[in-house]
Amino acid sequence: MDSQRQNATGMESVNGPQSLEQLSRLLADLKSGTAELKVGKRALEVLDGMITYPKQSAISSISHLAKTFDVNPSTLTRLAKSLGYKGFAELQKIFRDYTAGTENFYSRRAGQLFQREDNRHEGMHLATRIANEETQNIASMVDNLNSKTLDGVVDLLIHAPRIRTHGLRQSYPIANYLSYGLGLIRNNVSVLSIAEHGIIHGISQLEPGDLLFTIGCAPYTRSTVTASQVAREQGVAVVTITDNHASPLAASASYTFISPTSGTFFSNSMSASLVLIEVLLSLVARKLGDKALDSLMRYEKLIGKMQFEI
Numbered sequence: 090m091d092s093q094r095q096n097a098t099g100m101e102s103v104n105g106p107q108s109l110e111q112l113s114r115l116l117a118d119l120k121s122g123t124a125e126l127k128v129g130k131r132a133l134e135v136l137d138g139m140i141t142y143p144k145q146s147a148i149s150s151i152s153h154l155a156k157t158f159d160v161n162p163s164t165l166t167r168l169a170k171s172l173g174y175k176g177f178a179e180l181q182k183i184f185r186d187y188t189a190g191t192e193n194f195y196s197r198r199a200g201q202l203f204q205r206e207d208n209r210h211e212g213m214h215l216a217t218r219i220a221n222e223e224t225q226n227i228a229s230m231v232d233n234l235n236s237k238t239l240d241g242v243v244d245l246l247i248h249a250p251r252i253r254t255h256g257l258r259q260s261y262p263i264a265n266y267l268s269y270g271l272g273l274i275r276n277n278v279s280v281l282s283i284a285e286h287g288i289i290h291g292i293s294q295l296e297p298g299d300l301l302f303t304i305g306c307a308p309y310t311r312s313t314v315t316a317s318q319v320a321r322e323q324g325v326a327v328v329t330i331t332d333n334h335a336s337p338l339a340a341s342a343s344y345t346f347i348s349p350t351s352g353t354f355f356s357n358s359m360s361a362s363l364v365l366i367e368v369l370l371s372l373v374a375r376k377l378g379d380k381a382l383d384s385l386m387r388y389e390k391l392i393g394k395m396q397f398e399i
């Protein structure tokens with residue numbers, strides 16, 4: 090990257106990534122070996138951890154972060170300079186700027202909603218506005234899709250021996266929707282939830298080759314982020330639907346879908362995520378072909394039997 094190259098005087102450029110999204114993309118390039126700059130393996134692990142837990146990275150001192158990652162503070166300083174910053178303070182500012190935007194998320198969104206326009210037909214005006222915003226979010230989600238990611242995820246959804254979906258708060262219905270729809274056309278699919286034996290118990294049942302599919306957007310839940318990280322460390326494939334490349338969920342995922350969540354609604358818009366789930370399920374069903382049809386027909390017979398017996 091030009092921003093990480095040395096200038097004509099031999100001094101390092103101070104133009105490191107200017108946002109957490111840019112920093113996350115650089116991390117992905119470093120992991121794949123396509124970045125022009127190089128950092129050590131341990132420094133790469135530290136950067137990965139910082140992006141996974143942006144709030145901790147924003148508020149902790151350099152000595153506390155060094156202790157957390159079991160490195161010397163000088164490692165963090167060298168990492169910052171290798172990324173193009175003058176020092177650690179500039180690197181940490183990226184995390185502070187990011188987390189500042191997530192404070193008071195719901196009340197701030199509601200405050201924007203309450204700034205009503207003077208309109209005699211307020212109900213219809215708001216309905217049209219939200220519908221247009223949802224349409225834009227869906228269009229943006231589609232623009233972010235690419236064939237390589239779609240093909241890779243569809244292949245995992247077909248061939249992974251076990252699949253667990255996971256999302257909390259308003260992402261839980263999305264995770265449940267994916268689990269239900271996928272469970273209609275293949276076996277060994279379920280929601281990884283806090284209920285019953287807990288998330289750790291559920292992750293412990295997964296093995297290398299299995300799939301954890303997470304859904305989450307800002308403000309992120311620690312449980313979903315941690316589950317993704319633990320699953321990846323166990324060799325479980327991780328796919329996520331999240332709101333931007335700077336998301337801590339993206340840091341642990343082999344494949345990331347970006348689903349915009351902006352709008353007038355006082356919480357996150359989930360329409361684009363629902364449409365994306367329907368796209369994935371349709372692609373899986375079409376690729377499974379007769380196997381999907383047979384599974385659906387068995388399901389229909391069971392429905393008929395239950396209705397008859399009742």
